[in-house]
Amino acid sequence: MTASSRVAASGEAASRAAAARASVVADPAGTLLALDFDGTLSHIVDDPTRAYAHPDSVEALGRLGSVLGQLAIITGRPVRQALDLGGFEGRAGLERLVILGQYGAERWDAADGRTSEPDRPAAVAELASTLPDWLVEHGAQDVRIEDKGLAIALHTRGIDPRLLDELREPVDRLAAALGLAVEPGRQVIELRGLGHDKGDALLALAAESGARQVIFGGDDLGDLPAFAAVEQLRTQGVGGLLLCSASAEQDALVARADIVLDGPDAVAAWLQELADELVPA
Numbered sequence: 534m535t536a537s538s539r540v541a542a543s544g545e546a547a548s549r550a551a552a553a554r555a556s557v558v559a560d561p562a563g564t565l566l567a568l569d570f571d572g573t574l575s576h577i578v579d580d581p582t583r584a585y586a587h588p589d590s591v592e593a594l595g596r597l598g599s600v601l602g603q604l605a606i607i608t609g610r611p612v613r614q615a616l617d618l619g620g621f622e623g624r625a626g627l628e629r630l631v632i633l634g635q636y637g638a639e640r641w642d643a644a645d646g647r648t649s650e651p652d653r654p655a656a657v658a659e660l661a662s663t664l665p666d667w668l669v670e671h672g673a674q675d676v677r678i679e680d681k682g683l684a685i686a687l688h689t690r691g692i693d694p695r696l697l698d699e700l701r702e703p704v705d706r707l708a709a710a711l712g713l714a715v716e717p718g719r720q721v722i723e724l725r726g727l728g729h730d731k732g733d734a735l736l737a738l739a740a741e742s743g744a745r746q747v748i749f750g751g752d753d754l755g756d757l758p759a760f761a762a763v764e765q766l767r768t769q770g771v772g773g774l775l776l777c778s779a780s781a782e783q784d785a786l787v788a789r790a791d792i793v794l795d796g797p798d799a800v801a802a803w804l805q806e807l808a809d810e811l812v813p814a
């Protein structure tokens with residue numbers, strides 16, 4: 534335990550964390566480690582194109598990848614962005630990394646370097662063409678649009694924080710009219726295709742990899758379905774360890790986490806400790 538990390542308050546969470554960690558150490562090959570990207574592996578920054586993964590986390594993942602059964606990044610980012618910002622491609626130890634992008638709609642396998650992705654939904658294309666005018670009509674012309682192909686994110690970081698709340702109802706109506714899902718996050722609301730989330734993505738990968746224990750770490754609302762997936766797996770006899778990368782912006786994951794870490798620096802320190810334990814120098 535480092536000075537920058539702390540176990541969640543409840544004794545139950547602490548003993549679950551200790552038991553899950555012992556299972557991981559005893560059976561690394563049966564372990565799936567899956568992590569969110571923004572706010573967990575990378576610090577939150579104003580410019581989404583500059584949210585690089587913490588180098589200590591990437592280094593630790595490279596070591597863990599040689600002993601754990603499966604490593605995964607499960608992110609709202611398109612796979613290509615996660616690869617560019619993470620520096621994962623071609624890195625030693627990450628030969629079996631899987632990236633599940635856009636909340637599980639896209640998949641990239643390091644093993645063959647291939648990406649599978651669905652076509653852009655027609656509703657997202659329609660949204661893209663009407664959104665600039667719609668934002669002006671709603672007094673939100675300063676909102677920054679991030680078009681991710683399968684989804685469109687509306688960023689309010691650096692703008693009056695009340696705008697996000699004010700936009701919520703109109704965005705809900707817009708999404709319902711187009712048949713899109715709304716994905717709220719840290720100073721962002723996304724509109725994306727229906728029918729998948731990080732929980733579905735994690736459950737499918739856990740089944741595919743035959744994981745006997747699953748570690749998942751995240752920081753934001755979009756990670757809650759993955760938390761629920763780990764809770765579900767526990768009821769089926771699969772070990773589960775939930776990490777929260779905590780922030781002043783979002784506390785929804787704290788009460789459900791086994792270990793609460795003070796943001797991406799503490800996540801990196803936790804991964805380094807696990808790598809030191811599992812892969813001694």
Ligand SMILES: O=P(O)(O)OC[C@H]1O[C@H](O[C@H]2O[C@H](CO)[C@@H](O)[C@H](O)[C@H]2O)[C@H](O)[C@@H](O)[C@@H]1O
Nearest residue numbers: 570571577578579581584608609690719720721
């Ligand atoms: O699932 P994630 O990996 O956590 O991705 C969720 C969204 O993250 C990005 O936005 C967030 O990070 C930005 C960079 O630090 C920050 O500027 C923004 O305020 C945050 O909401 C990304 O831009 C989105 O596309 C992701 O879906």
